[in-house]
Amino acid sequence: MPDFSTIMLFAAAAIVLTATPGPDMLLIASRSISQGRAAGFLTFAGIALGTYCHALAAALGLSQLFMTVPIAYEIVRWAGCAYLLYLAYKAVRHQGASFSPTSALQRLSGKRIFAEGIATNLLNPKMMLFVLALFPQFVRPEGGSIIWQMLLLATVLNGIGLLVNGSVVLLGSHIRARLAGLVRFPKLPQYLLATVFAGLACRLALGSRN
Numbered sequence: 001m002p003d004f005s006t007i008m009l010f011a012a013a014a015i016v017l018t019a020t021p022g023p024d025m026l027l028i029a030s031r032s033i034s035q036g037r038a039a040g041f042l043t044f045a046g047i048a049l050g051t052y053c054h055a056l057a058a059a060l061g062l063s064q065l066f067m068t069v070p071i072a073y074e075i076v077r078w079a080g081c082a083y084l085l086y087l088a089y090k091a092v093r094h095q096g097a098s099f100s101p102t103s104a105l106q107r108l109s110g111k112r113i114f115a116e117g118i119a120t121n122l123l124n125p126k127m128m129l130f131v132l133a134l135f136p137q138f139v140r141p142e143g144g145s146i147i148w149q150m151l152l153l154a155t156v157l158n159g160i161g162l163l164v165n166g167s168v169v170l171l172g173s174h175i176r177a178r179l180a181g182l183v184r185f186p187k188l189p190q191y192l193l194a195t196v197f198a199g200l201a202c203r204l205a206l207g208s209r210n
Contacts (some may be wrong), residue, residue, distance in 0.1 A: 001143050001144050001148070001149065001152070002138055002139070002140060002143055002149055002152065002153070003140075003143075006138050006140070007138075007152075007156060009138070010138045010153055010156055010157075011156055011160060013134070014156055014157045014160045014161075015160055015164075017157070018157070018160050018161045018164040018165070019164055023120075023124070023200050023203065024044075024047050024121070024161075024165070025164075025165060025168055026196055026199075026200070027043060027047075027117070027120060027196060027200065028040050028043050028044050028047070028165050028168055028169060028172070029168050029169075029171075029172045030172075030192055030193050030196040031043045031113065031172075031193070032168065032169045032170075032171075032172025032173050032175075032176065033172045033173075033175050033176050033192060034176070034192050034193045035113070035193075036173060036176060037169055037170070037172075037173035038110065039110075039113050040165075040168070040169035040172055040173065041166070041169055042110050042113040042114045042117065043113055043114075043116070043117040044117065044161070044162065044165045044166070044169065045114055045117065046113070046114045046115065046116065046117020046118040046119075046120075046121065047117045047118070047120070047121045047161075048158040048161065048162070049117075049118050049121075050117070050118045050119075050120075050121025050122045050127070051121065051127075051131070051154050051157060051158055051161075052151065052154050052158070053118075053121075053122060054121075054122075054127055054128045054131040054154075055131055055135060055150040055151055055153065055154035056147065056150065056151065057128060057131075058128070058131045058132045058135055058136070058150060059146050059147040059149075059150040059151075060147070073125050073129075076123060076125040077125050077204060077205075078205070079123055080120070080123030080124055080125070080201075080204050081201045081204050081205045082201075083119060083120070083123055084120065084123075084197045084198070084200050084201035084204065085197070085198065085201045087116060087120075087197040088193075088194040088195075088197035088198040088201065089194075091191075091193040091194040091197060092191065092194045120200070124204065126204075131154075135150055135153050135154075138153055139153075
């Protein structure tokens with residue numbers, strides 16, 4: 001098990017990571033604005049579970065596949081792009097979304113929102129490479145099970161992420177409430193979410209491996 005000083009050092013790195021705006025924060029914010037507080041927290045929960053999966057994969061050595069077989073990285077990258085574009089299409093085609101406090105969540109199940117959060121995280125190969133690069137620096141071979149140490153670090157990262165992204169969710173839901181009067185633009189939430197998904201797809205497609 002990592003000692004207290006190691007955990008604190010990792011926590012400091014996690015604060016910098018989670019407080020820096022990125023794809024996860026953008027997705028959580030857009031969900032909160034377009035579909036409400038519950039959708040924002042469900043999206044974060046899916047992303048957090050995806051982080052655990054990446055940590056477990058790194059501990060088991062599966063992430064090394066991306067380092068030794070470049071085509072594996074490309075397959076996951078383009079699968080992620082295709083999935084994000086599909087979500088953008090579904091967001092635009094979705095019927096009945098509005099700034100009404102309940103309508104969007106009633107039509108889009110919590111399970112689906114949660115699953116989309118997991119999928120967008122798992123289909124981001126850069127997240128796996130990030131975990132593979134950062135986490136081992138805080139793992140001590142004499143500290144016991146590597147798997148448990150990696151999962152502990154993922155828990156620290158997710159705990160800090162909850163504090164940071166929880167604030168984003170609350171801010172997003174507040175913005176949603178302020179925009180509730182925009183009845184002239186009933187499909188604005190759909191277009192906002194579709195734009196975020198499409199933007200993340202482009203970022204993943206055009207970004208370099210490093």
